[in-house]
Amino acid sequence: MIKKEISNLIEKAIKKNQEQGIFPVFSISEILVAKPEEKIFGDYSTNAAMVIAKQIKKNPLEIAENLKSEILNLPMRPNPLMLSLRALSRQAIGKAKIFDKVEIKKPGFLNFFLSEEYLQKQVGEILKQDDNFGNLKIGKHKKINIEFISANPTGPLTLGNGRGGFCGDVLANVLEKVSCKIIKEYYVNDVGEQVKKLGHSVIGDSEAVYKGDYIYDLRKKIKGNDSEKIGEQAAKIILEKIIKPTIKKMGIKFDVWFSEKNLYKEKECDKILEQLKNKNLTYENQGALWFKTTDFGDDKDRVLIKADKQMTYFASDIAYLKNKFKRGFDKLIYFWGADHYGYIDRLKAAAEALGYKKEQINVIIMQMVRVFENGKETRMSKRSGVYITLDELIDEVGLDVSRFFFLTRSPDTHLNFDLNLAKECSAKNPVFYIQYAFARIHSILAKSKIKNQKSKIQLKIKNLKLLNHPSESDLIKQLIRFPEIIEDIVKDYQVQRLPVYALELVASFHKFYEDCRVISDIASEKELTQSRLALVLATKIVLKNTLDLMGISAPQKM
RNA sequence: GCCCCUGUGGCGCAAUGGAUAGCGCGCAAGUCUUCGGAACUUGCGGUGCGGGUUCGAAUCCUGCCAGGGGCACCA
Numbered sequence: 001m002i003k004k005e006i007s008n009l010i011e012k013a014i015k016k017n018q019e020q021g022i023f024p025v026f027s028i029s030e031i032l033v034a035k036p037e038e039k040i041f042g043d044y045s046t047n048a049a050m051v052i053a054k055q056i057k058k059n060p061l062e063i064a065e066n067l068k069s070e071i072l073n074l075p076m077r078p079n080p081l082m083l084s085l086r087a088l089s090r091q092a093i094g095k096a097k098i099f100d101k102v103e104i105k106k107p108g109f110l111n112f113f114l115s116e117e118y119l120q121k122q123v124g125e126i127l128k129q130d131d132n133f134g135n136l137k138i139g140k141h142k143k144i145n146i147e148f149i150s151a152n153p154t155g156p157l158t159l160g161n162g163r164g165g166f167c168g169d170v171l172a173n174v175l176e177k178v179s180c181k182i183i184k185e186y187y188v189n190d191v192g193e194q195v196k197k198l199g200h201s202v203i204g205d206s207e208a209v210y211k212g213d214y215i216y217d218l219r220k221k222i223k224g225n226d227s228e229k230i231g232e233q234a235a236k237i238i239l240e241k242i243i244k245p246t247i248k249k250m251g252i253k254f255d256v257w258f259s260e261k262n263l264y265k266e267k268e269c270d271k272i273l274e275q276l277k278n279k280n281l282t283y284e285n286q287g288a289l290w291f292k293t294t295d296f297g298d299d300k301d302r303v304l305i306k307a308d309k310q311m312t313y314f315a316s317d318i319a320y321l322k323n324k325f326k327r328g329f330d331k332l333i334y335f336w337g338a339d340h341y342g343y344i345d346r347l348k349a350a351a352e353a354l355g356y357k358k359e360q361i362n363v364i365i366m367q368m369v370r371v372f373e374n375g376k377e378t379r380m381s382k383r384s385g386v387y388i389t390l391d392e393l394i395d396e397v398g399l400d401v402s403r404f405f406f407l408t409r410s411p412d413t414h415l416n417f418d419l420n421l422a423k424e425c426s427a428k429n430p431v432f433y434i435q436y437a438f439a440r441i442h443s444i445l446a447k448s449k450i451k452n453q454k455s456k457i458q459l460k461i462k463n464l465k466l467l468n469h470p471s472e473s474d475l476i477k478q479l480i481r482f483p484e485i486i487e488d489i490v491k492d493y494q495v496q497r498l499p500v501y502a503l504e505l506v507a508s509f510h511k512f513y514e515d516c517r518v519i520s521d522i523a524s525e526k527e528l529t530q531s532r533l534a535l536v537l538a539t540k541i542v543l544k545n546t547l548d549l550m551g552i553s554a555p556q557k558m
Numbered sequence: 559g560c561c562c563c564u565g566u567g568g569c570g571c572a573a574u575g576g577a578u579a580g581c582g583c584g585c586a587a588g589u590c591u592u593c594g595g596a597a598c599u600u601g602c603g604g605u606g607c608g609g610g611u612u613c614g615a616a617u618c619c620u621g622c623c624a625g626g627g628g629c630a631c632c633a
Contacts, residue, residue, distance in 0.1 A: 032574070032576095034574070034576075036576085036577070037573085037576095037577085037578085037579075037580070038577070038578060040577095040578090041576095041577060045576085045577085047575090047576065047614095050576090050613070050614090053613090054613090060613080105577075106577070106613095107576085107577080107613050107614070108613080109576080109577070111577095152633080189633080192633075193632075193633060194632095194633055197633090285631095286631080287631085288631050289631095290631090299560090299561085299629080300629090302631095303630085303631045304631095305631085306631040307631055308631080310631090312631075312632090312633090313632085313633060337627090338562075338563065338626080338627045338628075339627060339628070340627095340628085341561085341562055341563085341627065341628050341629095342561085342562090342627095342628045342629060343628095344562095365562080365563080365627095367563060367564075367626075367627075368563095368626065368627065370626080408570095408571065408572085409570095409571070409572095410571090410572080411563095412563060412564070413563085413564065413571080414563075414564060414565095414625080414626055414627085416570090418569095418570090421569090421570085424583095425570085425583085427596095428582080428583065428596085429582090430581080430582055430583095432596055433582085433596070433597090435596090436594085436596050436597080437597095439594070439596090440593085440594060440597085443593075443594055444593055444594090447593055448593080488574070491574080492574080496571090496572075497572095500571095500572055500573085500580095500581080503572095503581065503582080504580090504581085507581085510597055510598070511597095511598070513593085513597075513598085514589090514597070514598045514599090515598090517593065518593055519593045520593090557594090558594085558596070
């Protein structure tokens with residue numbers, strides 16, 4: 001990754017300067033390399049000189065000058081990614097010039113301009129790595145559990161479930177790509193109060209809360225008057241006949257469907273309560289058993305067993321937490337709606353009480369989704385029965401559009417979903433702009449008759465030096481950003497970077513397509529055709545990888 | 559009252575403390591002897607309000623204003 005390479009170069013340059021006594025010795029903080037928005041500031045830039053200036057109280061421009069001259073003197077190290085590929089390694093170690101120039105600007109920026117030679121080489125690199133392009137080892141093979149959706153089995157999935165669902169699924173894909181071992185898990189709350197309420201609803205008595213056609217359908221199927229038993233049966237049917245089919249339709253495959261019932265069957269809840277009691281972390285008050293979560297940063301203590309001797313959900317949640325850790329996960333990731341915000345401290349407190357670290361728990365809070373119809377908000381609760389289900393949305397606008405729609409938004413934004421615009425939006429959705437590029441690529445390759453026979457192009461890699469049109473260079477610069485995007489997502493779990501990147505990548509491709517005719521029949525342009533086909537193929541690889549991570553289809557025709 | 563999130567052109571959204579704030583829709587004007595026009599180019603137009611920190615703030619701190627969510631022996 002060029003970004004990493006540049007920051008390594010800077011670090012070396014700093015050390016050299018320190019060795020030579022030009023800089024005093026100081027601890028080097030993380031060197032940030034960014035991609036400037038303005039082209040005139042280069043392809044990559046760093047503020048390192050300004051950061052150092054603050055540390056050692058020297059003029060940043062002077063420091064930048066010192067760094068620059070050292071960087072230009074340093075032998076360019078081969079791309080570490082290339083090293084892993086023996087076939088290319090000899091070529092990589094060659095004296096390829098990475099930068100055209102390194103500039104110093106105003107307050108103290110160091111701006112790097114990549115050389116054409118370097119960029120051209122990256123095209124060959126992408127072709128070699130193919131599906132593996134963007135596979136990084138930064139996940140260190142960590143075992144991670146990602147729990148998402150986990151909607152109660154009391155009704156159809158909502159758009160809110162869709163939001164967490166798609167984002168969780170994509171994060172899992174990304175983490176898998178960086179060598180993490182991922183388990184995607186759905187926790188089924190199939191016992192307790194909600195289930196009883198479901199039972200009452202199916203019976204249709206005075207305690208009924210859930211409404212909607214699916215309840216009336218269940219009423220016809222399930223007879224009796226034991227609300228708990230009926231609720232359990234209904235929950236099972238809802239999970240199997242409503243929720244699971246929707247999740248299949250969402251394109252999501254869970255590794256584990258974890259039933260809360262199991263925790264009780266295996267007495268895991270009792271065991272965990274014993275454990276907490278033995279650690280002296282509980283106390284009784286007014287007939288209830290409390291857990292001293294305030295010892296671990298929660299703002300108030302929480303009840304484990306109510307005065308009526310019923311366990312709270314929190315009690316089983318702690319048992320579930322323990323269960324997960326016992327399965328050997330280094331990290332637990334949760335996608336929750338904003339209405340669960342207050343639950344985070346509680347869960348982290350529990351983790352710490354059990355001897356784990358708070359940092360092993362990552363909760364991503366997705367802000368609420370609200371649905372508007374004809375300018376009025378429609379309630380999304382499963383109880384009301386007057387909402388659009390996720391299932392209906394996917395049927396209406398299609399899976400690709402649905403996925404893209406939710407993935408593009410940052411989890412922090414409140415999402416107002418306008419039903420009236422939904423269908424209209426789908427027709428001019430940016431996802432088609434992306435898919436159209438893929439179809440174009442396919443069409444070009446089909447016409448060139450090489451299709452997926454990469455070997456023919458790879459033989460011509462030596463011709464890549466013909467790729468020197470600005471639109472070609474711009475496209476290559478987009479292509480090599482892909483691993484950077486992956487790395488960024490791994491850092492902060494913000495998956496919206498992926499669709500945003502896809503749009504930028506594809507825009508560069510469309511521009512290239514306008515400016516550079518790929519297939520030429522003129523004999524003298526045969527080699528140019530070959531190298532451009534290589535670039536098209538490289539684009540196809542990166543675009544396909546991006547779409548795969550998002551779970552969006554890559555159509556050959558539209 | 560306390561805690562969390564948000565406020566970016568007419569609308570929907572981007573932007574690890576960086577340099578001239580991007581994109582889509584819409585609107586206006588253009589491009590072609592279509593390797594697929596679902597494309598490309600150009601234009602109009604924006605960081606809620608006030609302080610502060612910083613060489614530099616949409617981003618951090620603070621006070622307002624507005625919206626959403628959370629503060630149960632509920633799930």
